[in-house]
Amino acid sequence: PALLARTCAGHGITLVHVSSDYVFDGTAEVHDEDEPFSPLSVYGQTKAAGDIAVAGCPRHYVMRSSWVIGEGHNFVKTMKGLSDRVADPEDRLTQVTVVDDQLGRLTFTRDxxxxxxxxxxxxxxxxxY
Structure with missing residues:
Protein backbone atom coordinates (compact mmCIF):
# COMPACT_ATOMS: atom_id res chain seq x y z
CA PRO A 1 0.00 0.00 0.00
CA ALA A 2 2.83 2.46 0.70
CA LEU A 3 4.28 2.00 -2.79
CA LEU A 4 0.82 2.32 -4.36
CA ALA A 5 0.14 5.46 -2.32
CA ARG A 6 3.43 7.08 -3.37
CA THR A 7 2.90 6.14 -7.02
CA CYS A 8 -0.70 7.37 -7.06
CA ALA A 9 0.24 10.60 -5.29
CA GLY A 10 3.06 11.22 -7.74
CA HIS A 11 0.76 10.80 -10.73
CA GLY A 12 -2.44 12.36 -9.40
CA ILE A 13 -4.25 9.00 -9.38
CA THR A 14 -7.12 8.23 -7.00
CA LEU A 15 -6.32 5.21 -4.83
CA VAL A 16 -9.05 2.90 -3.53
CA HIS A 17 -7.88 0.63 -0.71
CA VAL A 18 -10.07 -2.13 0.73
CA SER A 19 -9.38 -2.37 4.44
CA SER A 20 -10.58 -4.64 7.24
CA ASP A 21 -12.28 -4.55 10.62
CA TYR A 22 -9.14 -6.27 11.92
CA VAL A 23 -7.69 -2.77 12.44
CA PHE A 24 -9.94 -2.66 15.54
CA ASP A 25 -10.02 -4.77 18.70
CA GLY A 26 -13.71 -5.68 18.38
CA THR A 27 -14.86 -4.07 21.62
CA ALA A 28 -17.12 -1.53 19.91
CA GLU A 29 -20.43 -2.86 18.58
CA VAL A 30 -20.31 -0.45 15.63
CA HIS A 31 -17.16 1.07 14.19
CA ASP A 32 -17.02 4.51 12.60
CA GLU A 33 -14.57 6.28 10.35
CA ASP A 34 -12.94 8.22 13.19
CA GLU A 35 -12.30 5.30 15.55
CA PRO A 36 -8.60 4.97 16.41
CA PHE A 37 -6.77 1.83 15.39
CA SER A 38 -6.57 -0.90 18.03
CA PRO A 39 -5.51 -4.10 16.25
CA LEU A 40 -5.07 -7.30 18.24
CA SER A 41 -2.99 -9.29 15.75
CA VAL A 42 -0.02 -8.86 13.46
CA TYR A 43 -2.46 -9.11 10.53
CA GLY A 44 -4.50 -6.24 12.00
CA GLN A 45 -1.34 -4.23 12.60
CA THR A 46 -0.28 -4.64 8.97
CA LYS A 47 -3.77 -3.67 7.74
CA ALA A 48 -3.65 -0.55 9.96
CA ALA A 49 -0.18 0.28 8.62
CA GLY A 50 -1.58 -0.04 5.09
CA ASP A 51 -4.44 2.32 5.96
CA ILE A 52 -1.98 4.86 7.34
CA ALA A 53 0.21 4.61 4.23
CA VAL A 54 -2.78 5.03 1.92
CA ALA A 55 -3.92 8.09 3.90
CA GLY A 56 -0.67 9.74 2.74
CA CYS A 57 -2.07 9.81 -0.79
CA PRO A 58 -4.07 13.02 -1.26
CA ARG A 59 -6.72 11.33 -3.42
CA HIS A 60 -7.63 8.18 -1.51
CA TYR A 61 -10.59 6.15 -0.35
CA VAL A 62 -10.17 3.57 2.41
CA MET A 63 -13.15 1.23 2.22
CA ARG A 64 -13.57 -0.85 5.38
CA SER A 65 -14.95 -4.37 5.14
CA SER A 66 -15.58 -7.37 7.34
CA TRP A 67 -16.49 -10.99 6.74
CA VAL A 68 -16.31 -10.62 2.94
CA ILE A 69 -18.55 -13.00 1.01
CA GLY A 70 -19.06 -13.30 -2.73
CA GLU A 71 -19.51 -15.72 -5.58
CA GLY A 72 -16.24 -17.59 -5.01
CA HIS A 73 -14.97 -19.52 -2.03
CA ASN A 74 -16.26 -18.15 1.26
CA PHE A 75 -17.02 -19.09 4.85
CA VAL A 76 -20.73 -19.75 4.30
CA LYS A 77 -20.07 -22.14 1.42
CA THR A 78 -17.33 -23.86 3.40
CA MET A 79 -19.63 -24.41 6.38
CA LYS A 80 -22.40 -25.75 4.12
CA GLY A 81 -19.97 -28.15 2.48
CA LEU A 82 -18.73 -29.40 5.84
CA SER A 83 -22.30 -29.82 7.09
CA ASP A 84 -23.16 -31.82 3.97
CA ARG A 85 -20.19 -34.07 4.69
CA VAL A 86 -21.34 -34.69 8.27
CA ALA A 87 -24.81 -35.59 6.95
CA ASP A 88 -23.32 -38.09 4.47
CA PRO A 89 -23.14 -41.50 6.18
CA GLU A 90 -20.30 -42.55 3.84
CA ASP A 91 -18.09 -39.60 4.85
CA ARG A 92 -15.89 -40.02 7.91
CA LEU A 93 -16.38 -36.41 9.07
CA THR A 94 -18.50 -36.64 12.22
CA GLN A 95 -18.67 -33.01 13.32
CA VAL A 96 -17.86 -29.48 12.22
CA THR A 97 -15.76 -27.36 14.55
CA VAL A 98 -15.40 -23.65 14.12
CA VAL A 99 -14.55 -20.66 16.30
CA ASP A 100 -17.59 -19.43 18.17
CA ASP A 101 -16.23 -16.35 19.89
CA GLN A 102 -16.65 -13.88 17.03
CA LEU A 103 -19.49 -11.67 15.88
CA GLY A 104 -19.41 -10.04 12.49
CA ARG A 105 -21.27 -8.30 9.74
CA LEU A 106 -21.02 -9.64 6.23
CA THR A 107 -19.66 -7.48 3.44
CA PHE A 108 -21.06 -8.74 0.16
CA THR A 109 -18.61 -8.26 -2.69
CA ARG A 110 -21.31 -6.80 -4.95
CA ASP A 111 -22.17 -4.22 -2.27
CA TYR A 129 -15.68 4.81 4.52
Whole structure:
Protein backbone atom coordinates (compact mmCIF):
# COMPACT_ATOMS: atom_id res chain seq x y z
CA PRO A 1 0.00 0.00 0.00
CA ALA A 2 2.83 2.46 0.70
CA LEU A 3 4.28 2.00 -2.79
CA LEU A 4 0.82 2.32 -4.36
CA ALA A 5 0.14 5.46 -2.32
CA ARG A 6 3.43 7.08 -3.37
CA THR A 7 2.90 6.14 -7.02
CA CYS A 8 -0.70 7.37 -7.06
CA ALA A 9 0.24 10.60 -5.29
CA GLY A 10 3.06 11.22 -7.74
CA HIS A 11 0.76 10.80 -10.73
CA GLY A 12 -2.44 12.36 -9.40
CA ILE A 13 -4.25 9.00 -9.38
CA THR A 14 -7.12 8.23 -7.00
CA LEU A 15 -6.32 5.21 -4.83
CA VAL A 16 -9.05 2.90 -3.53
CA HIS A 17 -7.88 0.63 -0.71
CA VAL A 18 -10.07 -2.13 0.73
CA SER A 19 -9.38 -2.37 4.44
CA SER A 20 -10.58 -4.64 7.24
CA ASP A 21 -12.28 -4.55 10.62
CA TYR A 22 -9.14 -6.27 11.92
CA VAL A 23 -7.69 -2.77 12.44
CA PHE A 24 -9.94 -2.66 15.54
CA ASP A 25 -10.02 -4.77 18.70
CA GLY A 26 -13.71 -5.68 18.38
CA THR A 27 -14.86 -4.07 21.62
CA ALA A 28 -17.12 -1.53 19.91
CA GLU A 29 -20.43 -2.86 18.58
CA VAL A 30 -20.31 -0.45 15.63
CA HIS A 31 -17.16 1.07 14.19
CA ASP A 32 -17.02 4.51 12.60
CA GLU A 33 -14.57 6.28 10.35
CA ASP A 34 -12.94 8.22 13.19
CA GLU A 35 -12.30 5.30 15.55
CA PRO A 36 -8.60 4.97 16.41
CA PHE A 37 -6.77 1.83 15.39
CA SER A 38 -6.57 -0.90 18.03
CA PRO A 39 -5.51 -4.10 16.25
CA LEU A 40 -5.07 -7.30 18.24
CA SER A 41 -2.99 -9.29 15.75
CA VAL A 42 -0.02 -8.86 13.46
CA TYR A 43 -2.46 -9.11 10.53
CA GLY A 44 -4.50 -6.24 12.00
CA GLN A 45 -1.34 -4.23 12.60
CA THR A 46 -0.28 -4.64 8.97
CA LYS A 47 -3.77 -3.67 7.74
CA ALA A 48 -3.65 -0.55 9.96
CA ALA A 49 -0.18 0.28 8.62
CA GLY A 50 -1.58 -0.04 5.09
CA ASP A 51 -4.44 2.32 5.96
CA ILE A 52 -1.98 4.86 7.34
CA ALA A 53 0.21 4.61 4.23
CA VAL A 54 -2.78 5.03 1.92
CA ALA A 55 -3.92 8.09 3.90
CA GLY A 56 -0.67 9.74 2.74
CA CYS A 57 -2.07 9.81 -0.79
CA PRO A 58 -4.07 13.02 -1.26
CA ARG A 59 -6.72 11.33 -3.42
CA HIS A 60 -7.63 8.18 -1.51
CA TYR A 61 -10.59 6.15 -0.35
CA VAL A 62 -10.17 3.57 2.41
CA MET A 63 -13.15 1.23 2.22
CA ARG A 64 -13.57 -0.85 5.38
CA SER A 65 -14.95 -4.37 5.14
CA SER A 66 -15.58 -7.37 7.34
CA TRP A 67 -16.49 -10.99 6.74
CA VAL A 68 -16.31 -10.62 2.94
CA ILE A 69 -18.55 -13.00 1.01
CA GLY A 70 -19.06 -13.30 -2.73
CA GLU A 71 -19.51 -15.72 -5.58
CA GLY A 72 -16.24 -17.59 -5.01
CA HIS A 73 -14.97 -19.52 -2.03
CA ASN A 74 -16.26 -18.15 1.26
CA PHE A 75 -17.02 -19.09 4.85
CA VAL A 76 -20.73 -19.75 4.30
CA LYS A 77 -20.07 -22.14 1.42
CA THR A 78 -17.33 -23.86 3.40
CA MET A 79 -19.63 -24.41 6.38
CA LYS A 80 -22.40 -25.75 4.12
CA GLY A 81 -19.97 -28.15 2.48
CA LEU A 82 -18.73 -29.40 5.84
CA SER A 83 -22.30 -29.82 7.09
CA ASP A 84 -23.16 -31.82 3.97
CA ARG A 85 -20.19 -34.07 4.69
CA VAL A 86 -21.34 -34.69 8.27
CA ALA A 87 -24.81 -35.59 6.95
CA ASP A 88 -23.32 -38.09 4.47
CA PRO A 89 -23.14 -41.50 6.18
CA GLU A 90 -20.30 -42.55 3.84
CA ASP A 91 -18.09 -39.60 4.85
CA ARG A 92 -15.89 -40.02 7.91
CA LEU A 93 -16.38 -36.41 9.07
CA THR A 94 -18.50 -36.64 12.22
CA GLN A 95 -18.67 -33.01 13.32
CA VAL A 96 -17.86 -29.48 12.22
CA THR A 97 -15.76 -27.36 14.55
CA VAL A 98 -15.40 -23.65 14.12
CA VAL A 99 -14.55 -20.66 16.30
CA ASP A 100 -17.59 -19.43 18.17
CA ASP A 101 -16.23 -16.35 19.89
CA GLN A 102 -16.65 -13.88 17.03
CA LEU A 103 -19.49 -11.67 15.88
CA GLY A 104 -19.41 -10.04 12.49
CA ARG A 105 -21.27 -8.30 9.74
CA LEU A 106 -21.02 -9.64 6.23
CA THR A 107 -19.66 -7.48 3.44
CA PHE A 108 -21.06 -8.74 0.16
CA THR A 109 -18.61 -8.26 -2.69
CA ARG A 110 -21.31 -6.80 -4.95
CA ASP A 111 -22.17 -4.22 -2.27
CA UNK A 112 -18.51 -3.31 -1.82
CA UNK A 113 -18.04 -2.92 -5.57
CA UNK A 114 -21.17 -0.76 -5.70
CA UNK A 115 -19.89 1.40 -2.83
CA UNK A 116 -16.53 1.85 -4.55
CA UNK A 117 -18.18 2.89 -7.81
CA UNK A 118 -20.48 5.21 -5.85
CA UNK A 119 -17.70 7.14 -4.09
CA UNK A 120 -15.77 7.38 -7.35
CA UNK A 121 -18.77 8.38 -9.46
CA UNK A 122 -20.17 10.89 -6.98
CA UNK A 123 -16.76 12.41 -6.27
CA UNK A 124 -17.33 11.87 -2.55
CA UNK A 125 -14.84 13.52 -0.22
CA UNK A 126 -11.62 11.54 0.02
CA UNK A 127 -11.12 9.59 3.20
CA UNK A 128 -12.32 6.49 5.01
CA TYR A 129 -15.68 4.81 4.52
Missing amino acids: MAGAIFHVLGSHAPYGT
